[in-house]
Amino acid sequence: MSTGTPRSSVSDPGPPDADLLERARNGETVAYVHLLNRYRDRLAGYAYRLTGDAAEAEDVAQESFTRLWRSFSFNPPSGNAGAWLHRVARNLVIDRLRRRGRHAGAPGPDLPDDTPGAEEDAQRRDTQTRVRAAMAMLPERQRAAIALVHYQHLSNIDAAAQLDISVEALESLLARGRRNLRDALRAEREDLGPTEGSGS
Amino acid sequence: MTERTGMTWTRVEEILPAYGADPARWPDAERAAAEAVLATDPARARTLLERERSLDQTLDSWAAPAVSEKARASMATAATPGFISRVRGAFNAGIGWRGPLWQPAGAFACALLLGMVAGGAVPATAIDIAGFTDLDPAAEAYGETAELEDLLSDFDILDAEGDPS
Numbered sequence: 001m002s003t004g005t006p007r008s009s010v011s012d013p014g015p016p017d018a019d020l021l022e023r024a025r026n027g028e029t030v031a032y033v034h035l036l037n038r039y040r041d042r043l044a045g046y047a048y049r050l051t052g053d054a055a056e057a058e059d060v061a062q063e064s065f066t067r068l069w070r071s072f073s074f075n076p077p078s079g080n081a082g083a084w085l086h087r088v089a090r091n092l093v094i095d096r097l098r099r100r101g102r103h104a105g106a107p108g109p110d111l112p113d114d115t116p117g118a119e120e121d122a123q124r125r126d127t128q129t130r131v132r133a134a135m136a137m138l139p140e141r142q143r144a145a146i147a148l149v150h151y152q153h154l155s156n157i158d159a160a161a162q163l164d165i166s167v168e169a170l171e172s173l174l175a176r177g178r179r180n181l182r183d184a185l186r187a188e189r190e191d192l193g194p195t196e197g198s199g200s
Numbered sequence: 201m202t203e204r205t206g207m208t209w210t211r212v213e214e215i216l217p218a219y220g221a222d223p224a225r226w227p228d229a230e231r232a233a234a235e236a237v238l239a240t241d242p243a244r245a246r247t248l249l250e251r252e253r254s255l256d257q258t259l260d261s262w263a264a265p266a267v268s269e270k271a272r273a274s275m276a277t278a279a280t281p282g283f284i285s286r287v288r289g290a291f292n293a294g295i296g297w298r299g300p301l302w303q304p305a306g307a308f309a310c311a312l313l314l315g316m317v318a319g320g321a322v323p324a325t326a327i328d329i330a331g332f333t334d335l336d337p338a339a340e341a342y343g344e345t346a347e348l349e350d351l352l353s354d355f356d357i358l359d360a361e362g363d364p365s
Contacts, residue, residue, distance in 0.1 A: 026285065027287075033279055036275055044271075048265065057264075061267070131262035149225060178255060
């Protein structure tokens with residue numbers, strides 16, 4: 001069994017979430033702006049890992065914030081705004097993908113060209129495309145687990161809480177997810193090494 | 201090999217495939233112990249870590265794009281308090297109320313209801329009181345007159361119709 005203490009979900013030294021939530025609940029616009037600045041990029045990044053589509057990720061992030069603002073009128077979250085937003089974003093992504101009946105990341109624009117060297121850039125984009133495709137093929141829970149722990153840097157305890165599962169179950173999802181990614185990406189990187197088994 | 205902490209190579213070989221090679225992603229409570237176990241056999245540790253590090257690097261190459269200016273502007277525009285939050289803020293500033301807004305609203309509603317119930321009962325009482333007050337002199341006068349008439353009748357001073365006989 002693994003244990004651990006939650007890592008902070010935010011890196012900026014501003015007021016704690018609970019304080020901002022209370023102030024926002026009382027109509028302080030500054031608190032809204034602070035919460036938005038604190039979580040906008042993180043949330044959009046998380047949604048992007050889940051959808052594989054930048055525009056859709058922005059929509060999901062925006063809708064998540066809209067729901068947070070609306071919640072202040074009736075049933076606002078308390079304590080950790082980031083956890084609340086991540087949970088809402090994931091539910092929105094699941095709903096969208098279910099409605100469209102497709103895997104995450106199937107379509108989506110290429111990333112902007114912002115590095116020197118066309119060959120390097122092409123290789124980099126090719127790797128990104130493969131990673132995105134490999135992530136898109138993962139079962140949703142494995143994808144969410146890897147997004148939370150690898151990309152969002154949540155602790156095992158925070159990530160497990162996000163997914164409403166035990167830490168042991170999270171660890172199992174992570175191990176299977178990474179194994180599946182390794183299988184999918186082996187053609188990309190020979191040095192990824194052999195897998196110890198297969199599973200989903 | 202089992203360490204004093206209870207950490208084993210078996211556990212290390214569970215942690216790495218799940219969390220990758222970067223100790224920052226490992227469970228906080230197990231990080232130091234896992235690193236201590238890895239330090240006991242550098243060759244074995246290198247093999248395990250390199251395998252996971254390679255996958256980590258590939259995953260890290262997939263950068264998330266920055267949020268567009270249009271989306272940033274749109275989100276910023278929407279980040280404003282709603283009506284109820286503004287009312288709550290006004291309560292907060294005005295009377296120092298920090299609890300749920302439904303509590304003062306409920307208290308007001310209860311007071312209003314009580315007033316309406318009381319209002320249904322009070323008018324009848326008020327009429328009685330007013331009637332008593334208005335009629336009191338007449339009633340008293342009538343009463344006194346009646347008693348006087350009865351007394352005078354007893355002494356045949358008045359006839360049956362009340363006229364002096």
